[in-house]
Every structure is written in structure tokens, then in C-alpha cells.
Amino acid sequence: MLKVSNIHTYYGDSHVLQGISLDVPKGTVVALLGRNGVGKTTLVRSIVGFTPPRRGQVLFNDVEITRMAPYQIGRMKIGLVPQGRRIFPSLTVNENLAIALRNSTENPWDLQKIFGLFPALKERGKNKGNELSGGEQQMLAIARALVSNPVLLLMDEPTEGLAPALVREVSRLILRLKDAGMTILLVEQNIALAAKVADEAHVMSKGTIVYSSSPRELWENQEVKTRFLGVPTNI
Numbered sequence: 001m002l003k004v005s006n007i008h009t010y011y012g013d014s015h016v017l018q019g020i021s022l023d024v025p026k027g028t029v030v031a032l033l034g035r036n037g038v039g040k041t042t043l044v045r046s047i048v049g050f051t052p053p054r055r056g057q058v059l060f061n062d063v064e065i066t067r068m069a070p071y072q073i074g075r076m077k078i079g080l081v082p083q084g085r086r087i088f089p090s091l092t093v094n095e096n097l098a099i100a101l102r103n104s105t106e107n108p109w110d111l112q113k114i115f116g117l118f119p120a121l122k123e124r125g126k127n128k129g130n131e132l133s134g135g136e137q138q139m140l141a142i143a144r145a146l147v148s149n150p151v152l153l154l155m156d157e158p159t160e161g162l163a164p165a166l167v168r169e170v171s172r173l174i175l176r177l178k179d180a181g182m183t184i185l186l187v188e189q190n191i192a193l194a195a196k197v198a199d200e201a202h203v204m205s206k207g208t209i210v211y212s213s214s215p216r217e218l219w220e221n222q223e224v225k226t227r228f229l230g231v232p233t234n235i
């Protein structure tokens, strides 16, 4: 579904992504792991057009989207759950979702379906974004991406800063979405979570992919874990 081929992305003169290639087959969860600052978010930004690659190619369902404008890519059923959530703090849960619904076209995940998946959000519908807990904000960020009815979901560190119980909730949610047919690129630092939900794992360091395997093989590879990921966290 998503095919990234040898992309090079820069911020000014700074050559951040140095030839990244990555496939996300339909119906799978592919995890991208790596320490702070290695370029994970830059890869996500390169896919959605915020920081277009200078070289290389991004294909989505065989359509080249490499240098399309973000608003065009936004219409292509690619949902983004950005790092740091980025919900509107002064709008209520319902208003945050209404804004996302406004942009959606045919067959969206309707609010009933969303609230079935996130019962806590229904209860908090009239609360403002900044009145939610970190976990509720994360759920809202995921719900907001879903109402645009994506077939591919890009999740950038969805468990960052969450307590273990909420990490488990996110992991259950990812598995439910996968069961519902969603294809997911999951950027994470939590290798235990990736091992639990992903079909394939890639490890990034300094703008390149340095290791790819099944999550289980990665889990068992102490050398790669110590060298490129640091101490794994448990869930």
C-alpha cells in the first residue's frame, strides 16, 4: 500500500533522511523504531508532504505522491496521528471531531463507531482538549485521524508519555484497527509494544534504516537493541 523508495529529505542544508526505503503492505502493521532525533518524524513528514523529499519516491496504492501538496495527500485516505497529539486545546472533544469530519468524504467512520471504540471520549464530549488527560488526548488524536476514513494510518509515537495501562490500551486499539483491515505505519520507541502488534520492524539510526526483521527477531537481538534502541521499556 505504501512504498517508500530511497528518499532523501533535507531541512535546508541538513541532510536528514539519507536513502530510506520501506514498504507497508496492505493489512499489516509495520513498526519503525529508533532513538530521538534519528529522523522518524521526518520520514512521516516526507510521506504526507510537509517536508517533501528532494530525491526518491513515495507511492501510495501505486500512485506517486512524492511531491504532491499536503492538502492533496490529505485527501488520499492517509490518516496522520501526529507526534504530540496536536489536538485543539480550546475546542471540545466534539468540536475537535467535527472539524475532522467536515473534511471527510464518503463512508467515514461515523461518530457512533468512533465512540464505540473510545467510550471515554463520548463521556468527555463537552470537555475541552486541554481538560483531557494525556491518554484521552491521545485517543482523541487517533479518533480524529479515523474520522477522515483512512485506509493507511501513520502513527507517530502514540504512546509517548503514557502510563503503562494506557500503553496497553493503545496496543489493544492498534490490534482492533488491524482486525478491521487498517494498514498502519507505527513509529515507536517502545519496542515491547512494537513486538506485540507489528508484523515487521525497522530500526533507524542517523537517517538510514540499519536493521529490518520480524519484531520477534528484533526482540531477541540484544546487540541491535542495545546499540540502536537503548534499554527496552516494558508494557
Ligand SMILES: Nc1ncnc2c1ncn2[C@@H]1O[C@H](COP(=O)(O)OP(=O)(O)OP(=O)(O)O)[C@@H](O)[C@H]1O
Pocket: 011, 014, 016, 034, 035, 036, 037, 038, 039, 040, 041, 042, 043, 083
Ligand atoms: N523543522 C526542522 N528544521 C530543522 N531541523 C529539524 C527540523 N525538524 C527536525 N529537525 C532535525 O532533524 C533530525 C531528525 O528529527 P526528527 O524529528 O525526524 O527525529 P525523530 O526520530 O522523530 O525524533 P524523536 O524520537 O525525538 O521524535 C534531528 O536532528 C532534528 O534536530
Ligand SMILES: [Mg+2]
Pocket: 040, 041, 042, 083, 156, 157
Ligand atoms: Mg519524532
